[in-house]
Amino acid sequence: MAASSCQPSHIWSKSAAYNTVNQVTVEAQSVITTGQIHRVPAYKDLRTVIYIWGNNPAVDPADKTHAKAEWEPSIYRQLPDIRIASVSCGPSYMMLLSSCHRLFALGRGDYGQLGLGASLRRVTAPTPISDLPTVTEVVCGAYHCVAIASGGNLFSWGRNDVAGHQEGFTTCSPRELTFMGSETKCRTVSVNQTLTVCACDGGTSLYHWGFSFAGEKIQQPQLFYTFDQTRIRQVALGKSFGLAVSDSGTVYGWGDRTYGELLSLGKRQEPSYFILPTLLKLRHIHGVVSVATGDRHALLLDESGKVWSLGENMYGQCGVPPCHHSSPMQVDFSDSSFPVSKVACGPRHSACVNSGNQLFTWGHSSDHKLIFTSSVDMLVQQQRQPGVSASSGLKNCCSHPQLIYALLHEKVACLGLAAGYTVVVTGEGIVSSEELPPTVELAPNVEETPSIEGTPTVRAKQTNEEGSSEVYLPIQLFK
Structure with missing residues (x-):
């Protein structure tokens, strides 16, 4: 007994002495707890931060100064005191609309989509567009951009064959559109790659221009459809279909209709194409408040905060069990008890924000635009499944909404989705000196590293030498 008790003592004491040199003395503070999923946390920082996951169009591939691992998001902190109300995304650029109706451009616009003049085709930081009055809504197409001013006037810029202007090839600054010489006022507008549809005259008339679903070229705005009593408050366009939501919550x-984007009429012989807006019979969905469309799928948000999906579901973008296409089915958000307040669609992926300011994503996952797949690749050090392309979104495509735990400590304000990236804006544009972490002195054996834009941080709690106070140190989350 004596031999067995003294023999390992030397080994363990020696090992402990050696390990002391490499011990980390930081006491970690829990960032995510299960309680945070079912309650709204007390946010410590409400400054506006813009995150971009995926193939960020604002980054020049030739510029190596902003090089980062592909699973890391790009982070923009240039607008800390400006509250962002909405985001609209095109394939190569995005528009940020503030709560005070100012418009900011970010990305690349080879056809003048940025609205910043002919000499400025790429901006790597959010840049205000000065040639506009106060803006209430903005939408981004592939080659053009459209905005509604506070008085209902419509402005567009970009490639003229889809922007609605007749003179020249491109319009690189916002220019007002006229409707056959009349003073028609717009209520809401939507675009896809090459088509624009807006609701005017209090929402009773639909105008369109660009290239129609049938391929017809419409050079300037012309009347498309007039409702008798219905007033349209939102329009959303997919690749080859459109949806319109009325004030009463009905959907046209x-x-x-190939992939079920426009429901089924329940008839034995049904048309595969609706030429004009047709009332959709949503039997189990009451009071639709907003819609979002991808290339061939759509999300409907009802007045109770439930989300319903329909259309193509090959990549799980409908958020329901995998199938070729989906009739209206309710999307399950069992991970959270908050009702959904915002829905968004990219061409093949989807996302939503609930009233607890929590973010969910699902669908096609290429370029890490689903966010949670970036953590997986980081942990396995980019190990790929045999036979699966590194750029394939089928590797980690997801048919069930995934809660983004990394953002539970931040207040998600709005989001935008494009084919290759996802934009998430957090904060309310509130800057307070009391919210800033105290300045700390680094330990002698710690080297100070410059702030790397594009690297998120979390906070770790550390006790000082006296053990009487706490300081917060930034720690790179994905490094």
């Missing part, structure tokens, strides 16, 4: 659809 037109265009292609």
